[in-house]
């Protein structure tokens with residue numbers, strides 16, 4: 001469930017018509033619903049608790065939507081943060097999320113990033129390879145601290161979904177193999193600079209079938225039991241993120257309650273706490289991108305291009321993963337016309353959809369891209385020197401700009417011309 005519904009003034013986010021935001025803030029613009037963010041987080045966590053998971057750490061995957069205001073909304077509900085860069089750790093801390101709820105993942109953490117995370121006192125650094133374990137040990141020894149680490153294990157399970165976001169097969173760059181995991185865990189236990197506290201896995205994103213997850217989690221259970229059997233101490237199993245959301249053309253994903261029941265079943269009796277890293281399932285359907293039609297370009301042979309003021313640099317998912325986003329008129333209309341919806345960027349890939357039947361549009365009409373709250377603004381760029389688009393958070397009848405659109409002067413001021421040019 002989300003809070004984007006048609007009202008007397010067209011499609012609204014909670015109590016605020018999107019047309020009002022478009023008029024006051026300009027387009028394109030991302031609009032997020034606080035109530036939806038809160039609902040999704042609560043539903044996810046409560047489903048786990050109801051299924052019998054004791055005190056889960058729900059570390060929201062910051063990469064999905066990293067706006068500090070969004071992080072604060074979630075952090076205030078008790079969310080932790082799954083981060084993959086020093087920048088994301090800083091964002092989580094800036095949002096008031098305590099370090100003891102921050103997980104630091106990622107395949108290529110740099111020395112300075114590790115040092116920053118250790119000084120901040122994050123809950124767990126997920127180790128993705130043996131050289132990374134050695135680097136973390138060296139940095140921790142220099143700082144005179146013991147690094148709490150968890151080994152990210154690659155369960156070698158195919159999760160389905162788009163190849164660019166599947167992470168759980170051994171040919172992917174993520175995590176250590178099962179065979180390595182037990183050896184590295186034992187090595188780490190004997191290293192004064194390391195405090196191994198758990199193991200982690202994450203097999204992919206937009207997963208709509210629980211079976212690959214069940215297979216991966218069952219393997220992880222086996223590993224935890226093996227480590228315990230070897231006398232090693234382990235307190236946390238991090239099961240990652242990846243649960244899919246409905247994008248309207250996609251197989252319906254299982255609800256969090258089904259996911260939670262599966263988790264509870266697979267981990268029953270295991271003497272460890274569980275952690276999760278959900279991103280999309282919290283943020284995707286809590287946000288839309290609103291854009292204005294610039295013009296309709298109709299070719300004599302019949303193809304109709306709906307040229308809008310948002311482009312692939314603002315929402316890259318269709319260009320990058322052939323992703324489907326439902327496109328709705330902000331003011332409900334009757335009738336139908338078939339369009340290719342395109343942005344102003346100078347690439348053929350700047351196409352949001354082809355041959356989509358939509359209501360008939362004209363210049364100045366507003367369209368809303370649904371399910372754009374995750375991996376939308378977070379993946380935006382300034383390609384074609386298009387300013388990053390602003391973000392707005394709605395709370396009931398009020399809204400606030402939570403990231404402003406940069407001015408052209410601000411954008412140009414970042415470039416420097418050396419005096420020898």
Ligand code: LLP
Pocket residue numbers: 061064082105165167202204205206240241242243277278279280281317321374375
């Ligand atoms: N944990 C780790 C280690 C991850 O790599 C990811 C996502 C997550 C958690 C969160 O996964 P989620 O619950 O959001 O599925 N840009 C792509 C998605 C990339 C996902 C990368 N990793 C997209 O727009 O579909």
